[in-house]
Amino acid sequence: xxxxxxxxxxxxxxxxxxxxxxxxxxxxxxxxxxxxxxxxxxxxxxxxxxxxxxxxxxxxxxxxxxxxxxxxxxxxxxxxxxxxxxxxxxxxxxxxxxxxxxxxxxxxxxxxxxxxxxxxxxxxxxxxxxxxxxxxxxxxxxxxxxxxxxxxxxxxxxxxxxxxxxxxxxxxxxxxxxxxxxxxxxxxxxxxxxxxxxxxxxxxxxxxxxxxxxxxxxxxxxxxxxxxxxxxxxxxxxxxxxxxxxxxxxxxxxxxxxxxxxxxxxxxxxxxxxxxxxxxxxxxxxxxxxxxxxxxxxxxxxxxxxxxxxxxxxxxxxxxxxxxxxxxxxxxxxxxxxxxxxxxxxxxxxxxxxxxxxxxxxxxxxxxxxxxxxxxxxxxxxxxxxxxxxxxxxxxxxxxxxxxxxxxxxxxxxxxxxxxxxxxxxxxxxxxxxxxxxxxxxxxxxxxxxxxxxxxxxxxxxxxxxxxxxxxxxxxxxxxxxxxxxxxxxxxxxxxxxxxxxxxxxxxxxxxxxxxxxxxxxxxxxxxxxxxxxxxxxxx
Amino acid sequence: xxxxxxxxxxxxxxxxxxxxxxxxxxxxxxxxxxxxxxxxxxxxxxxxxxxxxxxxxxxxxxxxxxxxxxxxxxxxxxxxxxxxxxxxxxxxxxxxxxxxxxxxxxxxxxxxxxxxxxxxxxxxxxxxxxxxxxxxxxxxxxxxxxxxxxxxxxxxxxxxxxxxxxxxxxxxxxxxxxxxxxxxxxxxxxxxxxxxxxxxxxxxxxxxxxxxx
Ligand SMILES: Cc1cc2nc3c(=O)[nH]c(=O)nc-3n(C[C@H](O)[C@H](O)[C@H](O)COP(=O)(O)OP(=O)(O)OC[C@H]3O[C@@H](n4cnc5c(N)ncnc54)[C@H](O)[C@@H]3O)c2cc1C
Ligand code: SF4
Ligand code: SF4
Numbered sequence: 001x002x003x004x005x006x007x008x009x010x011x012x013x014x015x016x017x018x019x020x021x022x023x024x025x026x027x028x029x030x031x032x033x034x035x036x037x038x039x040x041x042x043x044x045x046x047x048x049x050x051x052x053x054x055x056x057x058x059x060x061x062x063x064x065x066x067x068x069x070x071x072x073x074x075x076x077x078x079x080x081x082x083x084x085x086x087x088x089x090x091x092x093x094x095x096x097x098x099x100x101x102x103x104x105x106x107x108x109x110x111x112x113x114x115x116x117x118x119x120x121x122x123x124x125x126x127x128x129x130x131x132x133x134x135x136x137x138x139x140x141x142x143x144x145x146x147x148x149x150x151x152x153x154x155x156x157x158x159x160x161x162x163x164x165x166x167x168x169x170x171x172x173x174x175x176x177x178x179x180x181x182x183x184x185x186x187x188x189x190x191x192x193x194x195x196x197x198x199x200x201x202x203x204x205x206x207x208x209x210x211x212x213x214x215x216x217x218x219x220x221x222x223x224x225x226x227x228x229x230x231x232x233x234x235x236x237x238x239x240x241x242x243x244x245x246x247x248x249x250x251x252x253x254x255x256x257x258x259x260x261x262x263x264x265x266x267x268x269x270x271x272x273x274x275x276x277x278x279x280x281x282x283x284x285x286x287x288x289x290x291x292x293x294x295x296x297x298x299x300x301x302x303x304x305x306x307x308x309x310x311x312x313x314x315x316x317x318x319x320x321x322x323x324x325x326x327x328x329x330x331x332x333x334x335x336x337x338x339x340x341x342x343x344x345x346x347x348x349x350x351x352x353x354x355x356x357x358x359x360x361x362x363x364x365x366x367x368x369x370x371x372x373x374x375x376x377x378x379x380x381x382x383x384x385x386x387x388x389x390x391x392x393x394x395x396x397x398x399x400x401x402x403x404x405x406x407x408x409x410x411x412x413x414x415x416x417x418x419x420x421x422x423x424x425x426x427x428x429x430x431x432x433x434x435x436x437x438x439x440x441x442x443x444x445x446x447x448x449x450x451x452x453x454x455x456x457x458x459x460x461x462x463x464x465x466x467x468x469x470x471x472x473x474x475x476x477x478x479x480x481x482x483x484x485x486x487x488x489x490x491x492x493x494x495x496x497x498x499x500x501x502x503x504x505x506x507x508x509x510x511x512x513x514x515x516x517x518x519x520x521x522x523x524x525x526x527x528x529x530x531x532x533x534x535x536x537x538x539x540x
Numbered sequence: 541x542x543x544x545x546x547x548x549x550x551x552x553x554x555x556x557x558x559x560x561x562x563x564x565x566x567x568x569x570x571x572x573x574x575x576x577x578x579x580x581x582x583x584x585x586x587x588x589x590x591x592x593x594x595x596x597x598x599x600x601x602x603x604x605x606x607x608x609x610x611x612x613x614x615x616x617x618x619x620x621x622x623x624x625x626x627x628x629x630x631x632x633x634x635x636x637x638x639x640x641x642x643x644x645x646x647x648x649x650x651x652x653x654x655x656x657x658x659x660x661x662x663x664x665x666x667x668x669x670x671x672x673x674x675x676x677x678x679x680x681x682x683x684x685x686x687x688x689x690x691x692x693x694x695x696x697x698x699x700x701x702x703x704x705x706x707x708x709x710x711x712x713x714x715x716x717x718x719x720x721x722x723x724x725x726x727x728x729x730x731x732x733x734x735x736x737x738x739x740x741x742x743x744x745x746x747x748x749x750x751x752x753x
Contacts, residue, residue: 408611
């Protein structure tokens with residue numbers, strides 16, 4: 001049973017107040033993370049037994065997918081149609097669209113395959129905004145330092161430098177694609193401050209930044225020469241005679257059959273892992289965020305990094321149940337919403353790094369100062385009425401999505417606080433890349449959330465949207481340069497026999513198939529429509 | 541406010557299947573809850589990707605409404621049918637092909653020749669799950685008032701319902717998006733951004749990895 005104060009009692013105690021003090025004294029941040037951050041939960045991490053990261057720490061759920069059997073065998077491909085292209089982009093979120101647009105503009109023949117509809121993605125859900133040092137008081141240097149510091153100095157300086165230098169040009173490129181940003185009365189880009197940063201650096205469009213970005217990029221892709229294959233998840237990559245990446249196998253959910261795509265370069269932009277529900281947390285991620293790209297890249301031999309580091313966003317909705325995990329943007333805390341425990345006290349500086357704030361919420365709940373809404377439901381208050389008090393009208397004007405979320409929950413955020421609890425939000429690690437988005441396997445580029453190394457072990461708001469466009473464009477440009485002439489003598493899945501041998505040697509479970517493709521709740525592996533595909537027996 | 545939302549169990553029909561599910565679940569969650577697989581036309585599960593298009597008939601009524609499956613909570617007697625795979629529009633254009641902002645209106649009529657034929661049938665307005673004034677948006681765009689037209693489509697999730705509903709094949713959502721994109725492309729010239737780009741171009745502020753200054 002969760003301990004804490006019942007919802008009705010806590011809500012009747014709550015009153016909107018303009019100012020509340022922070023607790024006295026500096027918190028011991030290292031101890032807070034060590035005790036309460038989910039990355040440090042006992043038993044959540046294992047050492048990988050096979051593959052390029054053998055011996056490295058990895059979250060248990062992800063390790064299970066990385067060390068599982070493939071969903072396909074060479075024999076399944078007999079008679080499968082073949083598509084030949086210069087650049088194959090896998091994933092139709094922001095990173096994939098940016099890469100595809102740039103590669104096509106450079107004259108490459110581009111095919112973009114995505115699991116669901118083009119634009120079903122984490123990108124479309126982003127609210128808070130995108131970072132770029134534009135403000136006259138700000139510099140790329142400060143952006144660089146903030147990013148490295150927030151990531152506990154574990155980010156790759158080369159990648160971070162590339163990203164902050166590209167920042168302003170990324171915003172210009174997006175405007176040229178037709179994306180709008182909120183402007184002030186002089187037409188300047190408005191900027192807000194993200195938690196854990198030194199300057200106002202987040203450009204935004206209401207709290208619909210991702211929706212605006214995604215519908216514009218989707219429209220741009222559909223109006224370009226890029227060939228789009230929707231409902232076509234990639235289930236395996238091809239290698240050529242020297243182990244370079246040479247294409248992918250897609251499983252079409254429309255025609256219930258496999259398609260082979262041969263390509264000179266593959267850009268993997270398949271996004272994050274939220275729907276793996278690491279450590280049993282709810283998630284803010286979209287339906288297709290099941291970590292497929294990590295599995296595909298790893299089996300082909302690409303190096304990954306920081307596989308035990310995930311971001312839990314402090315403010316996922318905790319009540320009502322059908323909306324649990326839904327994200328409430330950090331912008332709301334930038335605008336002045338406090339976090340309060342059941343006793344109505346603040347317990348952490350709300351604009352500290354996300355890892356600290358989430359850990360502090362988990363501490364309040366663990367120590368009996370949370371608000372209990374149901375058997376499983378517990379959380380702390382997000383003090384939205386304070387915003388209405390200090391800046392009347394701001395919620396309606398700048399946070400329409402939040403106001404709507406309130407309507408759907410039957411709670412008016414202008415008068416009542418919302419109950420929040422950390423939600424699994426972002427994969428900090430991923431495929432190791434260089435500043436052109438290249439993985440350690442020639443011909444395989446990885447961009448966006450599937451890549452790792454930019455954000456160290458903690459990401460600040462707005463840096464993901466910047467990273468996906470920045471490295472998406474870079475990879476698109478570089479991959480288009482690889483396309484002169486066909487250099488693959490042979491296109492195979494020989495790497496799978498090695499993989500299977502290693503699985504057997506290590507005594508790993510061959511009944512589990514990966515990539516995961518869909519969350520467990522959707523019962524894909526039991527779907528009789530897809531009987532022809534290999535099923536993960538463990539998950540039926 | 542009650543603390544524990546009372547969970548009623550309701551009977552609904554989804555894709556022809558009789559299902560019992562708690563009233564706090566969405567159509568998609570109810571289908572999963574009852575043990576049916578569903579992966580097609582599921583997306584963000586938060587009402588912004590426009591994928592999970594459904595037709596809904598409430599118990600005891602004849603009216604069929606279009607809605608998003610992840611946003612529709614099940615109710616007693618409801619009938620829900622999922623739609624899949626919306627067809628793309630036949631309109632194509634390239635913003636870079638429009639020589640300058642004086643030409644936008646002419647180009648608009650070339651790209652969307654059907655827009656002036658709007659019959660004001662309200663089909664698009666009625667079908668929009670986001671309550672957008674779609675018809676007015678189309679009207680404003682035909683008058684060249686693109687900024688105003690675009691403002692109406694802020695919450696558009698490109699679910700394509702209005703496109704399906706339109707008897708004149710106007711593709712009203714793409715009209716709205718064109719209006720928005722043209723506005724950004726031709727009218728957004730933020731001086732703070734332009735100044736910073738110029739500083740970067742001159743190499744004044746470029747960060748080299750590792751150097752601590
Ligand atoms: C609710 C929410 C709010 C956020 N807010 C912000 C914010 O304000 N600012 C910010 O900077 N960041 C934010 N983020 C993070 C940011 O949105 C994401 O990290 C980023 O958009 C990821 O982009 P992507 O293109 O790499 O992946 P995605 O946008 O997730 O796209 C990945 C695509 O790949 C497809 N795919 C997956 N597997 C396969 C496969 N096997 N085969 C083919 N296709 C596949 C998916 O279906 C999807 O279309 C937020 C994230 C969430 C979830
Ligand atoms: S305007 Fe059309 S596409 Fe946009 S949300 Fe409304 S019905 Fe859907
Ligand atoms: S559905 Fe088409 S014709 Fe009817 S009002 Fe809307 S835009 Fe006009």
